[in-house]
Amino acid sequence: GLFVTDYFTRTPRKLSPFRSFASIELFHFHIPEDTVIAVWNLITFKEQGGTFGDQCPDRSITVYFRSGAPSVINPLHTHFPRDTAVPGSFALTLTWTLPNRTTGVFNVTSPLPGDWFLAAHLPKDEGKISVKVKGLGGLYEECQYLFQPQLIVQRLVNIAVLYPGFVTEQNMAPHNRSCLYKVFVPSYTSRVLVEVLRCRGAEGCPLWLRLRAKAPPLHNSTALDCWEHAPCQLVLDLPFWQHWYYVLVEKHPGVPGTISFQVTVQLTDCSRPSLARPPFLPSSASMNMPHSFGSTGGLALGDSPPPADPNGTKHPVPISTASHASEQCWPVRPTLRNELDTFSVHFYIFFGPNVSVPPDRPAVFVINLLPVLDSGGVLNLELRLNVSSLCGENVTVFGCLNHEVPLTSNDNASVTCETESMAGFLLSVNATASLSRLRIPYPQTGSWYLSLRSLCTTDHGFEPCSNVTAEVYLRAYLSPCINDCGIYGQCKLLRTNNYLYAACECKAGWNGWGCTDNAEAFSYGFQLLSTLLLCLSNVMFVPPVAIAVRSHYLLEAAVYIFTMFFSTFYHACDQPGIVVFCIMEYDVLQFCDFLGSLMSVWVTVIAMARLQPVVLYLLGAMLLSMALQMDRHGLWNLLGPSLFALGIMAIAWTTRTIRRRHCYPPTWKRWAFYLCPGALIAAAAVLLYAFVETEENYFYIHSIWHLLIAGSVGFLLPPRAKHSRRLGPLPQRKGCGYQLCINEQEELGLVDPAVASINSICTS
DSSP states (O other): OEEEEEEEEOOOEEOOBOSSGGGSEEEEEEEOTTEEEEEEEEEEEEEETTEEOTTSOOOOEEEEEEESSOOOOOTTOOOOOTTBOOOOOEEEEEOOSSSSEEEEEEEEESOOSEEEEEEEEBOOOSSBOHHHHHHHTTTSOOEEEEEEEEEEEEEEESOEEOOTTEEEEEEEOTTOOEEEEEEEEOSSEEEEEEEEEEEESSSSOOEEEEEEESSOOOTTSEEEETTTOSSEEEEEESOOTTEEEEEEEEEOTTOOSOEEEEEEEEEEETTSTTSBOOTTOOOSSOOOOOGGGTSSSOOOTTOOOOOOOTTOOEEEOOOOOOOOGGGOOOOEEOEEEEEEETTEEEEEETTOSEEEEOSSSOEEEEEEEOTTTSTTSEEEEEEEEOGGGGTTOOEEEEEEEEESSOOOOSSTHHHHOBOSSOBOEEEEEOSSSOEEEEEEESOOOEEEEEEEEEEEEETTEEEEOSSOOEEEEEEEEEESSGGGGOTTEEEEEEEETTEEEEEEEEOTTOBTTTTOBOTTOOOHHHHHHHHHHHHHGGGGGHHHHHHHHHTTOHHHHHHHHHHHHHHHHHHHHSOSSSOOOOSSOHHHHHHHHHHHHHHHHHHHHHHHHTOOHHHHHHHHHHHHHHHHHHOTTOHHHHHHHHHHHHHHHHHHHHHHHHHHTSOSSOOHHHIIIIIHHHHHHHHHHHHIIIIIOBSSSHHHHHHHHHHHHHHHHHHHSOOOOOGGGOOOOOOOOOTTOOOEEEEHHHHTTSSOTTTSOOOEEEEO
């Protein structure tokens, strides 16, 4: 055949340590039909400061693959909520082969067509708070790990199509090992029969016949050795509806010469179990062939068949009338889709929600999930049995939820919800347990079929009931998260390019897909203690307020009160557990807390510089508000105004030192008992905040930060003379003499001569 190669790539993204599914990076690909091989090239590299991060440590990167929907991953091995089905996925770990770059290759032979999702993340970090990691990036260049997946697919074009009821002749040349065909299976098909006829050119029939849905067959697909079986007929019961089935005829190794054979396919219409589907006759529901078939619908009776393939001829064969018990199917009741919001969809049953399950046949319903749009949520199913409808009989209602084909067999498959070729999700309700739930996170899109069957319990197991019609309340809906993540989690709506999905972000030590794993959860006493520590530690601002009022620093005192108030209620609202109290919106409290903290530093430093405060206070308030609006957690945006204030203070002190020709402040007591202890306490607070504080010790380390910052303000705030001590104007100069005015408080570095009262000793 003719191969066509397609290439897809995605933009590199920065990976984060795993905390929950909300912290992973998700990549969405689409694999076309008839793809024989898909190769993912997984590129990972380090960056530090815009260059290659050769000095960055090696951190393993885990990548997950899944077809149809995102992977449901659990790297922390937490517990899933009850009644949750966990679909499988494939994972691999990338190791570093070069100091700053590594590449992994992942091959998939005959991948399923449609949507594929890749999820990648770093290992769980050591508990460092993300705000600090981001903030410290302003002091040193943080190591970043970037991940970029690339996809290369090779697909076949012009694959020969088999038409039910027609024979295709084929000559397999010596240099060819196989021939590939495909046939479309419409709805209400209960059986697919593929047969190889008139095999010539070698002793026996040295051919393998393989069959697979959606993609070309693999070595482990359903297969039959035509050499050992005559006639060579491969039968598949309960095939997937509305999908292509691929037929591979493969020659045994070492067989020389040309082999000629015929291949035919017959489909059994379960809506008419006594008849197979005639050639080109649509089923009771239209064949609904996809556009890749060449037509938007099936051919009507009397239409001429498509032209023959150049490699063979087609002609009809007799239609088998064999009937099997498993070929019977029952009407499928549709559901009404009602979209309320993103991932909030209810599926209503006509004449429901109470459903009558007769004793002699199953009740079948279909739930259609839209491609891409519905795979990022949670499919919820709930069955509730009306016990009063059982009339005292020991009845159990079994529900089988299967993807793309209903399970309606009359044997024990209704109890196990499994056959040789398929497996579904089982629900059961009876008089003892009248309620059953099922949750499927990130379900595959397409048609989901729910088959309800009532069976009576006997000494020999389950048997069909007689004259008992069970009544079941059925509820099916799509939700963003499981139980909205409970009280210890937040359901977040995430986006990667044009794909939306939802995930829980847990708090207060709770983990799991629905924030239901309490193995590391904080107790109520611990939550109350952490809240009280973070809130009551702000009382340490009372002494600086008293000192400021006593020294007539009223503006500074107002700022300290503002900081104490909003820091207290911000931390009361910021708690992860249930001990939470919010007097305003969270964002308002956070902004006021950050602004008050930075303004406290600003006004303290300006007061130490002994300059005209009003203009500088207004300038600081405007600069800090702008910085907080730009990036509330960026360290340089917050550190810049503080350094600017320290620069103003340094210039003011240097000017006074040069003018007076001695150090300012001049007294060693001021340095030894006030400035040095205050600076050391502030430096210790900054070091704790930046390098020691983690998620585990946040509540007491941050409380210590409150105590140290408030204590440093009490040491650093300079005293101010009282206005009651202000005297009149200085005596005027008399005659030719002069006056030497000595301001004792100014010389001690305690007041500002430009604004404070003057108590001078003048001598002529």
